[in-house]
Amino acid sequence: MKFSENWLRQWTNPEWNTNELAEALSLAGLEVDDVEPVAGEFNNVVVGKVISVEKHPDADKLNVTQVDVGEIEPLQIVCGAKNVVEGMKACCAKVGAVLPGDFKIKKAKLRGVPSNGMLCGATEIGLPDDGVDGLHVLPEDAPIGMDVREYLQLNDMSIDVDLTPNRADCFSVMGIARDVHAISGADLKVPFAEQDMAGTEPCSVQIEITEPQACPKYLGCVVSGFNAKAETPLWMKQRLERSGLRPLSLTVDITNYVLLEMGQPMHAFDLDKLQGGIQVRMAKDGEKLTTLDEKEVSLKEGTLVIADDSGAIALAGVMGGLSTSVTDETTSIFFECAHFAPLAITGKARQYGLHTDSSMRFERGVDPQLPERALNRALSLLVEIAGGEVSAIEAKVSAQHMPESAQIELSAKTVSDKLGVAVENAQIEDIFSRLGFAVEANASGWVMSAPPYRFDMEIEMDLVEEVGRIYGYNNLPEDPVMAPITLRELPESEQELMALKNALVQRGYNEVVTYSFVEEKKQNALAPDLPYVLLQNPISEDMKAMRTTLFPGLLQAIAYNQNRQQSRVRLFESGLVFYKNEQDPTGATQVPMLAGAIVGPVAASGWDEESRNADFFDLKGDIETLLRMSHQLGKIRFEASSNPALHPGQAASLIKDGKEVGIMGQLHPQLVKTLGVSGSIFMFQIRQDAILTMEIPAAQAISKFPEVQRDLAFVVDQALPVQKLLDAIDVESDILQSIEIFDIYRGQGIEPDQKSIALTLKIQHQARTLEDAEVDALVEQILESAKTAVNAVLR
Structure with missing residues (x-):
C-alpha cells in the first residue's frame, strides 16, 4: 500500500x-518498505506565465520569452522547449535557484541574448516524467509568482507499506489512519x-441478485447530465500518482481515489451501453467476456459475474468489461458499489491470468458496512467536479448473508501470560476502543466485538x-x-537423510530445492502412467500439476545451468512426490523421495587424466554408495526395465523384497529437446523409506583357519544379466563366504552370441580347516546349479 504522507495527515496528524x-x-506490524520524497530538492522555482514568445534571432530552435513571475518587470528567458506558447503557465526557476543535482541558475547569454532564468520540464525539478x-x-488557475513547491504540495513523502495478507483493513489511507490513531493516540477525523x-x-x-451468499449487498445509482469533458483536479491527480496510480479520466480516477482513500472497490458502467437490468449471477460455462484490458476470457462455472441481458459485462470483484466501459463520450453512468464474500472472489483473478487492486482487497475482505459511505463519497466528488443529477440509490441487501462481527472473550491474565508484562485493564480497554472494538467487561475480562473491517479477528490470541x-x-x-531442549535419540537402525545428502555432496553433487508444482506437459512426458493431482488455483499455467517424480525440477535446474555454459552438472533433491488417491483425505498419497541427475564430464578438466563423460555405471556407483551406507547393497537388486522417461537400453529398476523402490538410467533421447536440456543425462530416484532403515x-x-579361493569362468548367453548367474550359484552353504566378479570377456575363443564371466569363490569355515573333498563338492554343486538355472558351462 503506497500513499502520500500529507494525505494521511489530513486524517490523523501525530506529532511525529x-x-x-x-x-x-x-x-506496529505495518512494515514500511520505502519512504521517498515526491520531488527532488530545489528552491526558488515559481509559477510563471509566458506573456510573449519570439524566435531567437540567431538560433532556429530557441525562443525568447517574456515570463511574468509576479514581479514589477517580466523576466526575459531563452527557452528551447517545443511546447512553449504564449499564455501558458509553467515552472520558472529564477536566477539563484538551485535545481536537483546542485544545478544553479545564473544570468547567462544564449547566442548573444540575455536569459534571466529557466523554464523547467517535470524531470528538471525532480518530478516524475509527465x-x-x-x-x-x-493549470490555468495556478497563482502567478507562487512557490511551485507550495503550489504542487511537493513538501510531501510517498510511503510504501508492505502489508501482510491478514491486514486487509489497511489497504486504504483511512485504514492506515485508524492504526496510526490507535498507535499514537492522535485524533482521527474524516477530512471531508x-x-x-x-x-x-x-x-x-433494475438490480437482481441470484447469488446472495456471494454478493449480500449491491448498491447502484445513475448519474446523468455531468460534464463529460471535466478534468480530474490537480490535487486528486497528485494523490493518485503518489500512491502509484496513473490518472486516466475523471470517472476512473474517482473510483480509484475512493478505492485508495476508503478501501472500497467500485465500478462505473456506461448507462447507454447497458442492455436491460443488472444481474449478479454465476457465469455459464464457456461464456465469453472481454475485459477492460482487451483480454477475452472464457468463463467457467463458479465464477461470479455482473451481467445484463446481453451476457456477462464484468468479473465481479475483479475487472469490468470492455463493452460497457466509460469513455470520453459517456454522458450517463451507472455506479455500482458492492460487498462480495471473500471466498467468492478468492483465486478468480489468478484463474483468468488477472491481478487487480479490487480483487486483492475483496479476496482479503472489505468492510461490509462501507459501500454506502464509499458510494456517497464518489458521487459527491463527481457532482462537485463535473455536476450532474444523481438518481435514488437502488440497494439489494441480504441481511442473513452479511458477515457478522466476531465476538471474542479476552482475559487480563492471558494478556500478561502471553506478553510477559502486566498491562493495566484501563489501558487494554483504551487500546481496543481506539482500534474500533466494542468493549464489554465481564467477570473474567472482556468481550470484544471486532469492527466489521477486521476480518482477521477470530480467537483470543x-x-x-x-x-x-x-x-x-x-x-x-x-x-x-527457559525452554528445555530434548534431543531425540536416533535409533541405530535408522539412517539419517542428512548423512546420505553429505555423501552425495562429497561425490560432487549439489542440492537443489524445486517447486512441487510442475508443468502438466512435462509431467505427462516423464510419468505418463501415473495419475496426478491438478491444482484448482495454480500460481501460473506452467505450475498446475503436483509432481509424481522429482525429475522435472532436476531437469529444469540442469537446463538453467547448461544455458549458462555449465557443461558438468551434478544435482540431487530430496522431497515429496504426490500420487493421486481419491481415498486419501488430501486427495493424494505423499511419498518422500531422493533423486539425482548427472551430465557432462566425470571430473573437472585437468592435465593429469583424459576427460570422459559420465555414464550409466558412474551413476550406479553413486547409488551403490548410498546403499552401502544403509547396509542395503545386498538387499536391493538392479534389474533391467523399461520406463517412459528413460533410454530403453539404459534403464534399471531397484528391487527390494520383490517391489520396485527406485529407478535409474539415461534420460530418453526423445525427451532431451522437449525438456530443454542437452547431452546424455543420467538420473535416479529412490524411495527414502527404502534406504533410511x-x-x-x-x-x-x-x-x-585358511581361506580357499577358486576361480571359475562360465560361458553364458550374451544377453544374460550377470545378476542371474550370481543368483544361480549363490547356493546355501556355511562355507561359501563370498562371490566376486573379476572379469567379463568377449572375443576370440568365445562364440559371438556368448560371453565369459569369471568369478572368485572365497571358501572358509569358521571353526576348522576345510578338506579338499568339501571344497570340490561345493564347486560341483555350484557348477550344477549354474548349468540348470542359466545354462552356464565351465569355460
Whole structure:
C-alpha cells in the first residue's frame, strides 16, 4: 500500500516526523518498505506565465520569452522547449535557484541574448516524467509568482507499506489512519463532509441478485447530465500518482481515489451501453467476456459475474468489461458499489491470468458496512467536479448473508501470560476502543466485538497480538526464555537423510530445492502412467500439476545451468512426490523421495587424466554408495526395465523384497529437446523409506583357519544379466563366504552370441580347516546349479 504522507495527515496528524511515523508503523506490524520524497530538492522555482514568445534571432530552435513571475518587470528567458506558447503557465526557476543535482541558475547569454532564468520540464525539478516533450504545464488557475513547491504540495513523502495478507483493513489511507490513531493516540477525523447524495428520481436500472451468499449487498445509482469533458483536479491527480496510480479520466480516477482513500472497490458502467437490468449471477460455462484490458476470457462455472441481458459485462470483484466501459463520450453512468464474500472472489483473478487492486482487497475482505459511505463519497466528488443529477440509490441487501462481527472473550491474565508484562485493564480497554472494538467487561475480562473491517479477528490470541503491537513490542520486557531442549535419540537402525545428502555432496553433487508444482506437459512426458493431482488455483499455467517424480525440477535446474555454459552438472533433491488417491483425505498419497541427475564430464578438466563423460555405471556407483551406507547393497537388486522417461537400453529398476523402490538410467533421447536440456543425462530416484532403515551390524569373530579361493569362468548367453548367474550359484552353504566378479570377456575363443564371466569363490569355515573333498563338492554343486538355472558351462 503506497500513499502520500500529507494525505494521511489530513486524517490523523501525530506529532511525529516522517522517520518517526515510518518507524511506528513498522513496529506496529505495518512494515514500511520505502519512504521517498515526491520531488527532488530545489528552491526558488515559481509559477510563471509566458506573456510573449519570439524566435531567437540567431538560433532556429530557441525562443525568447517574456515570463511574468509576479514581479514589477517580466523576466526575459531563452527557452528551447517545443511546447512553449504564449499564455501558458509553467515552472520558472529564477536566477539563484538551485535545481536537483546542485544545478544553479545564473544570468547567462544564449547566442548573444540575455536569459534571466529557466523554464523547467517535470524531470528538471525532480518530478516524475509527465510524458511531455518540453515544459511541465501548470493549470490555468495556478497563482502567478507562487512557490511551485507550495503550489504542487511537493513538501510531501510517498510511503510504501508492505502489508501482510491478514491486514486487509489497511489497504486504504483511512485504514492506515485508524492504526496510526490507535498507535499514537492522535485524533482521527474524516477530512471531508459526508452526505447522502441519493436523488429523488428512481434508478432506471433494475438490480437482481441470484447469488446472495456471494454478493449480500449491491448498491447502484445513475448519474446523468455531468460534464463529460471535466478534468480530474490537480490535487486528486497528485494523490493518485503518489500512491502509484496513473490518472486516466475523471470517472476512473474517482473510483480509484475512493478505492485508495476508503478501501472500497467500485465500478462505473456506461448507462447507454447497458442492455436491460443488472444481474449478479454465476457465469455459464464457456461464456465469453472481454475485459477492460482487451483480454477475452472464457468463463467457467463458479465464477461470479455482473451481467445484463446481453451476457456477462464484468468479473465481479475483479475487472469490468470492455463493452460497457466509460469513455470520453459517456454522458450517463451507472455506479455500482458492492460487498462480495471473500471466498467468492478468492483465486478468480489468478484463474483468468488477472491481478487487480479490487480483487486483492475483496479476496482479503472489505468492510461490509462501507459501500454506502464509499458510494456517497464518489458521487459527491463527481457532482462537485463535473455536476450532474444523481438518481435514488437502488440497494439489494441480504441481511442473513452479511458477515457478522466476531465476538471474542479476552482475559487480563492471558494478556500478561502471553506478553510477559502486566498491562493495566484501563489501558487494554483504551487500546481496543481506539482500534474500533466494542468493549464489554465481564467477570473474567472482556468481550470484544471486532469492527466489521477486521476480518482477521477470530480467537483470543488475535486480541493479545493487538495489545502487544499497540502497546509496543519494543516496550515488552526482554526476559530470557527457559525452554528445555530434548534431543531425540536416533535409533541405530535408522539412517539419517542428512548423512546420505553429505555423501552425495562429497561425490560432487549439489542440492537443489524445486517447486512441487510442475508443468502438466512435462509431467505427462516423464510419468505418463501415473495419475496426478491438478491444482484448482495454480500460481501460473506452467505450475498446475503436483509432481509424481522429482525429475522435472532436476531437469529444469540442469537446463538453467547448461544455458549458462555449465557443461558438468551434478544435482540431487530430496522431497515429496504426490500420487493421486481419491481415498486419501488430501486427495493424494505423499511419498518422500531422493533423486539425482548427472551430465557432462566425470571430473573437472585437468592435465593429469583424459576427460570422459559420465555414464550409466558412474551413476550406479553413486547409488551403490548410498546403499552401502544403509547396509542395503545386498538387499536391493538392479534389474533391467523399461520406463517412459528413460533410454530403453539404459534403464534399471531397484528391487527390494520383490517391489520396485527406485529407478535409474539415461534420460530418453526423445525427451532431451522437449525438456530443454542437452547431452546424455543420467538420473535416479529412490524411495527414502527404502534406504533410511538399515541393518544393525553384528560383531563376528574372524576365522583363524585358511581361506580357499577358486576361480571359475562360465560361458553364458550374451544377453544374460550377470545378476542371474550370481543368483544361480549363490547356493546355501556355511562355507561359501563370498562371490566376486573379476572379469567379463568377449572375443576370440568365445562364440559371438556368448560371453565369459569369471568369478572368485572365497571358501572358509569358521571353526576348522576345510578338506579338499568339501571344497570340490561345493564347486560341483555350484557348477550344477549354474548349468540348470542359466545354462552356464565351465569355460
